[in-house]
Amino acid sequence: MNTHRSPAVRKDRESNNSMTQQNELPAEDGRGRTKRTKRKASSDETSPRKRTKVSEPGPQNYHEENLCSRLSERNLREDREGQPSRKRKRILYEDVKESSSSSADTSGESSSNLSDSYNTSQDDASKRKAIAAGAGPHGMRTRRSYLKVTRTETKKETVKVITKATKKEIIKEIKKEIKKETKKKTIKETKKETIKETVKETKKGITKETTNKTVKQTIKESKQDLREDALRDEFQAKYQQQDLLGAGGCGSVFAGYRRADQLPVAIKYIPKDMVLCKHVDKNGKQLSVEVAIMMKLEGTSAPVSLLDWYDLDLELVLVMERPVPAIDLSDYIEVNGGSLSEEKAKIILKQLVDAAKDLEERHVFHRDIKVENILIETGSDVPRVRLIDFGLGCFVKKGSLYRVFYGTTDHVPPEWKSHYTYRAGTSTVWQMGVVLFDSLHGVAFETTKFLRKKLRIKNELSKDCQDFLQSCLTKAPKQRPTLDQLRLHPWLN
Template sequence: MTTPGDKKDSGDQDCKSRTAKRKASPEKKTPIKRRRVADQAGPSTSSDVVKGVKRKVVQDEEGTTKKAKRAKLLDHMSGDEEQASSSLDSGKGEFQARYVEEHQLGEGGCGAVFAGYRIEDRFPVAIKHIPKNKVYCKVADESGKKLSVEVAIMLKLAGEAEGSVGISAPVSLLEWFDIGKELILVLERPVPAVDLQKYKAEKGRTLPEDKAKVILKQLVDAVKELEDKHIFHRDIKGENILIETGSDVPRVRIIDFGLSCFVKQRSLYRIFYGTPLHTPPEWYRRSCYRCGPTTVWQMGVVLYEALHARDFSTERFLAKKLSIKKRLSAGCRNFLEACLTTVPEKRPTLEELQLHPWLR
């Protein structure tokens, strides 16, 4: 069992970045821009410097110089590189033969997303381009090869929900391509749909309590299902929640698993990935956080922003500069206050939230 004094992070052992490891302070001013940690700085990397050393040319028994041998080896390497390049070109050609890419939908710390459609049947898709230097976390697949955690998680979700495109709360991964310096993920694109931030803006900056309840009930069920599958999204917020608007009842879809990870039993995380404005209080006080309590805190943040015409900030909330509307129903206030309990052990579990009277 990992304790706060352990040096190594039990939840993020495969993550390259260690830039967010130092303890945050609630007194420091947080930028207003809603950025994720991955937006602020990529992983710090170092490369070994190999100094050039002149070496005496020595002939072997066959009279071949080491320089000649090295040239021969480079010729073989060049051939391998040509084969790899051909494979990458083939992957890119395969993508272009199947999909048409259109206008950009958005951009975050892990890549840019474009609208598009599948040529075969004009099925709408979202096309996400992820530079490999922004793949912050990796996991070993069955063959031992390192794979982007985002791809691994979406493959797991797709495998467990085979044939259910458009049914599961997380949007489905349809196909993915590795084309050298970047990954291309082809994802389901619900139409018509807008993210929760835009949905709220279209409704006059805040949602009526009854509409917020419909969204929160679906969202809690969705993240509980992820937790049951040992998946921690880590960045549930308005921009990562799509609202399908094609029917009278808004439907919740979850997007952007770029900062997500697989959860081991009692995993404790000491590297913060997510939106700094929404950092759970325990990160400030203990420099660590867990999946369940953090996700419950995010439920509170989402609900707070849905019902209030302002962005949430953990620092401002802890400083009592943000307050919960008194005109909300007693049940809604109780749900919100429970989610935003500053001590993580005192927050309800996701299962307890599902049974909360306000959602029933």
Template structure:
């Protein structure tokens, strides 16, 4: 999904995020193994139709309508950027200064993971994670790899997130397609170096993205060096890197071997596996990566790559999670340095 993100809060104030626990109510064995793209601009902009809220309480209905009006007064929604298992994303802009934004609509029944803050209120984990990241940012919007949350609205039947939208930018999936072949190894190294740094940053904040893949990595293309931005935290959670998880959230094709064997996985080793998957797809475009195919040696690592690059990929894709290096260890790998 070609999504973007942004900074700040919602109309009712920010929950305290220092504590709380993850509450994932709906198991999702696979949320988007690919992408569903929207129509192109030439086919016309996809404008959202106003949604009628089926609410019996009159006072609540008035409150919801005021919130919708507040959103529409502040932002102009334009064409669809993409859609997937966790909602639809539209391009847009902030009316007061024409600042580009991405507007993500998430039906409440597609808010798979929630977080309970210190007040006991349940909010979307995507909002909670992005607000925690925003709290610890020292710079302005766009200063770190994760896309920033600018605003959010709980409309009862759906959640609307207003996110930073870097321009120009394209997701890594499209970036690779535009290259019409594997990226040059040196360019892949630039991307992976930034991606590993971003993953370490999330780990330091006890955040597990759970679905890092080429479709969820945005590449800013406005300079000579591509810049990595991480998007779509809808399946993420707060966790210690070694805590075992018993329900898999993310892209089934990319599930680590330990999930296939024991139906358990943890944040640190899984994220390292995902670094290997992203690098593999960056340098071996064409057939989609599937863990099952890789384990059967049906997806060999290209011998045309440098020895250091091949070694980096192999260690990330080590089958045994206990033998797989940590994020901080792969950050020191000779190929990246």
């Protein structure tokens, strides 16, 4: 229920308010500070005064009351659930505005007649209530402004914190990257510098070494050239070269003579590429095996003697004794009708076995005894055997086993075909049988054909000769006789 006051009551109220305001003005003391004084009550105020109850304006109708209740419920619900959306706030604000306008229309002149002080107090109370309940235009605005302020402050604080942290992290990462890049740059620069220095040093060293090597090589070459020229001049001054006697895989041989005494000589030219076997002497000097063997066999009768030898840059020149008249055994067989008689063959084989035994005692292994490497001196009634071409020979040790074959492939011993190994004594005995077979049969010997029995020993030969041949050409090397046993064989005696 709304209570209406008369104008007289309003005037008394206003006068009382003005008096209280005047009495409550602060007084100043001597130091400039304000001093509050208690106001003395007047006689009118001490008298008991009739108090009237002033009630707040309520809703004018049911619709307004229902709307206020709904607003309060919504505000409570929103406070529990969270901040309302902007659309809902607009709707609530418009509803409150309409309700306030309708209530203002219905109240009329009664509300307009209230005093200014009452209105101010009423407005303050309503503001407080609206703020407390979260309803009305003032409550919504204050709530919004508060939320905006808090949001902006929190955003600023979070942005500050984040920016500080991110700045620190970014600075750290940048510093790390800068350090890494500087390290990489320094490493690259140091590598480049070291490489440049090493290249310079190596170039200097190489140039020095190359210059030294080139100087040494040129000195050596010049010395060799001078030496070769001197050797050639010496050879030409000492010997006279004549016609070609023969040529093969290991070189060529020319006839000649010694200028001093007209001694017949054989001049053999061997290219350095064709010097297959080499030997190192006691002084550490590397020689051709042929030269080393012939120097060791000096003083023996069977091998031809070595007179001189010249080690040139591209070839090796040997000057040897040349028996005159003499031909090799292959030509001697052809001259005698393609095969020798058993008696002539016996003379040649006896000398050949003695020569092989002499080589064995001097630890020399010829490795290629055949009819082409045997010279026959024909100056007397009895043919004399001389051995030549020691280019594939070697020096032998007791019990040595050879795994690389040097010699004529058609004359290879059977043990090489089966086990790819051979020994000096047994293979030399095999070669004695090959020479005798070629001398008596007039057909070139081949190991494979003989093992397959495509070549057979003549039945026309004597039993001792057949036995000699069969013992030399035995397939098993351990069953072959030694050179000493061959010398004692009945056919040779």
